[in-house]
Amino acid sequence: QVQLVQSGAEVEKPGASVKVSCRVSGYSLSKLSMHWVRQSPGKGLEWLGGFDPEDRETIYAQKFQGRVTMTEDTSTDTVYIELSSLRSEDTAVYYCVIWEGSEDAITLVRGVQTGGYNWFDPWGQGTLVNVSS
Amino acid sequence: EIVMTQSPATLSVSPGERATLSCRASQSVGNNVAWYQQKPGQAPRLLIWGAFTRAPGIPARFSGSGSGTEFTLTISSLQSEDFAVYYCQWGVSFGPGTKVDIK
Numbered sequence: 140q141v142q143l144v145q146s147g148a149e150v151e152k153p154g155a156s157v158k159v160s161c162r163v164s165g166y167s168l169s170k171l172s173m174h175w176v177r178q179s180p181g182k183g184l185e186w187l188g189g190f191d192p193e194d195r196e197t198i199y200a201q202k203f204q205g206r207v208t209m210t211e212d213t214s215t216d217t218v219y220i221e222l223s224s225l226r227s228e229d230t231a232v233y234y235c236v237i238w239e240g241s242e243d244a245i246t247l248v249r250g251v252q253t254g255g256y257n258w259f260d261p262w263g264q265g266t267l268v269n270v271s272s
Numbered sequence: 273e274i275v276m277t278q279s280p281a282t283l284s285v286s287p288g289e290r291a292t293l294s295c296r297a298s299q300s301v302g303n304n305v306a307w308y309q310q311k312p313g314q315a316p317r318l319l320i321w322g323a324f325t326r327a328p329g330i331p332a333r334f335s336g337s338g339s340g341t342e343f344t345l346t347i348s349s350l351q352s353e354d355f356a357v358y359y360c361q362w363g364v365s366f367g368p369g370t371k372v373d374i375k
Binding site: 184185186200242244247248252258259262 | 301302303304306308315316317318321322327359361363364365366367368369
């Protein structure tokens with residue numbers, strides 16, 4: 140059974156960067172489509188981006204282009220998300236999640252539905268990032 | 273961009289009663305909708321994928337239906353542990369959630 144364990148809470152000042160990690164156990168990271176979703180306090184779920192292992196391509200939500208970087212280290216089965224130029228609105232719980240299903244993340248985000256399915260499962264426990272001066 | 277909406281925002285239900293939650297997509301998404309349950313301080317948990325397929329370990333009182341643009345999550349007889357927020361999802365888009373609380 141795949142499990143995702145994330146790094147601990149972070150407190151950062153506006154303008155700084157933060158890097159959150161997510162370690163995968165129970166399956167090979169190289170075969171997984173890892174994504175990141177965040178949740179601002181009292182708010183809903185917002186997708187930041189993800190990695191497609193077949194295309195070896197990372198895709199980011201347009202809102203975060205230029206500020207977010209997702210990387211992986213297959214030697215430790217760990218994925219990372221780094222968000223730069225932090226502002227108070229970035230205060231949120233950040234979750235790593237696995238994209239499952241037959242729909243390809245890259246083509247779906249680019250607007251092409253192929254009639255398949257996708258869902259996010261499992262989720263990491265979440266990492267609180269608090270941006271405060 | 274496909275936008276997911278949910279109604280109602282809050283649903284007050286008594287234990288043992290049926291709860292019906294709605295999710296609408298701004299354009300057709302076939303059967304590609306998933307549902308999640310989230311309790312305070314916890315990560316979301318997958319309940320349903322493909323509009324009606326229950327995830328492993330999910331009780332039979334949870335059922336999903338719909339296709340195209342209209343989807344429904346039904347909880348047939350609410351248990352105390354079912355009071356939570358429920359989200360629908362298509363692709364990378366999530367609905368704003370429906371909070372099910374105790375009447």
